[in-house]
Amino acid sequence: MPEMPEVETVRRTLLPLVKGKTIKKVILWYPKIVATDHEKFLSELPGKKIIDIDRYAKYLLIRLSDNLTIVSHLRMEGKYHLTASDAPKDKHDHVEFVFTDGTALRYNDVRKFGRMQLILTGTERQTTGIGKLGVEPNSSKFTSEYLINGLKRKKKNIKNTLLDQSVVAGLGNIYVDEVLWRTKIHPLSQANKIPVEKVSELHDQINKIIAEAIKLQGTTVHSFLNANGQVGGFQSKLQVYGHVGEPCTVCGTKFEKIMVNGRGTTFCPHCQVIYK
DNA sequence: CTAAGTGTTGAAAC
DNA sequence: AGTTTCAACACTTA
Numbered sequence: 576m577p578e579m580p581e582v583e584t585v586r587r588t589l590l591p592l593v594k595g596k597t598i599k600k601v602i603l604w605y606p607k608i609v610a611t612d613h614e615k616f617l618s619e620l621p622g623k624k625i626i627d628i629d630r631y632a633k634y635l636l637i638r639l640s641d642n643l644t645i646v647s648h649l650r651m652e653g654k655y656h657l658t659a660s661d662a663p664k665d666k667h668d669h670v671e672f673v674f675t676d677g678t679a680l681r682y683n684d685v686r687k688f689g690r691m692q693l694i695l696t697g698t699e700r701q702t703t704g705i706g707k708l709g710v711e712p713n714s715s716k717f718t719s720e721y722l723i724n725g726l727k728r729k730k731k732n733i734k735n736t737l738l739d740q741s742v743v744a745g746l747g748n749i750y751v752d753e754v755l756w757r758t759k760i761h762p763l764s765q766a767n768k769i770p771v772e773k774v775s776e777l778h779d780q781i782n783k784i785i786a787e788a789i790k791l792q793g794t795t796v797h798s799f800l801n802a803n804g805q806v807g808g809f810q811s812k813l814q815v816y817g818h819v820g821e822p823c824t825v826c827g828t829k830f831e832k833i834m835v836n837g838r839g840t841t842f843c844p845h846c847q848v849i850y851k
Numbered sequence: 852c853t854a855a856g857t858g859t860t861g862a863a864a865c
Numbered sequence: 866a867g868t869t870t871c872a873a874c875a876c877t878t879a
Contacts, residue, residue: 578857607874633858650858652876667876686875688858704859731869738858739869747857797857798877816857837871839855 577649579633579712579745580788581799581807585655586630589802592657596674597624598639605669608682610703611692619643619693620672631699632708632744638696646692646702647682653689655802656681685798708744712785717743719775726774729766735836736766743781749794749816752841754780756815756823761849762833762840768850787812815841 598620609616629636637645660679670682692702699705710716725742737751755762757780793807796817819832819841828845
């Protein structure tokens with residue numbers, strides 16, 4: 576489900592639902608969602624208050640009192656929703672945070688890929704996943720020069736490079752296909768062979784599409800819902816993803832779909848230039 | 852029945 | 866030692 580715009584949308588919709596609430600009890604229906612010590616997760620959270628929710632790339636950082644943070648990654652299909660604590664459990668509800676006011680925050684995940692980690696606030700960089708992340712789009716560190724330098728050491732294809740999060744953190748399969756089409760770069764282009772002026776364009780379009788998608792509250796193509804159960808608005812803006820076999824809006828050539836390192840990849844074989 | 856799906860990761864191979 | 870590939874995770878839907 577979620578790339579950075581969707582996770583940001585979850586953050587914005589979830590925060591007002593849970594801010595200031597105090598955890599009374601935690602239930603792990605499917606304990607594997609929690610990647611850190613299960614006993615600590617169950618024993619340390621009761622009594623803690625939700626102070627804020629931050630986000631880095633696709634990771635939610637739920638800030639709690641007493642210097643604790645729950646790092647939550649939704650992976651493909653994770654969702655949060657607030658219910659009454661006595662509401663019937665859905666088949667795919669896996670973790671529940673019961674609050675002192677009788678409500679409960681439930682984590683629902685059809686594929687059970689999502690993960691939570693309980694850490695000390697401030698130790699995010701030592702946390703599995705977050706440590707190796709590159710910079711976020713639209714951050715002050717994400718400059719054209721940064722992207723040019725970041726791609727220099729990458730000999731693999733640009734599609735895989737943008738998906739691996741080590742240079743730019745937050746893009747996923749949908750937005751990468753859109754951005755490569757917008758900049759006319761073939762997904763199989765070798766990352767370090769793309770001309771600097773094209774990388775500069777890539778930088779600008781990454782910032783642009785992420786900002787546009789956040790504004791429209793994310794993209795729902797499969798199952799994404801925000802914390803209020805609403806779909807996103809950006810899917811109608813997608814020009815490439817999900818449009819295999821349809822004509823490219825620029826040249827009319829039919830979009831093709833190939834597998835690139837195991838990920839479905841749609842592109843225009845006429846517009847998108849391959850750099851090798 | 853088979854394949855593919857918004858993502859990450861650890862291990863193996865370069 | 867850094868980089869890259871790929872199966873695995875678990876379940877639903879086309």
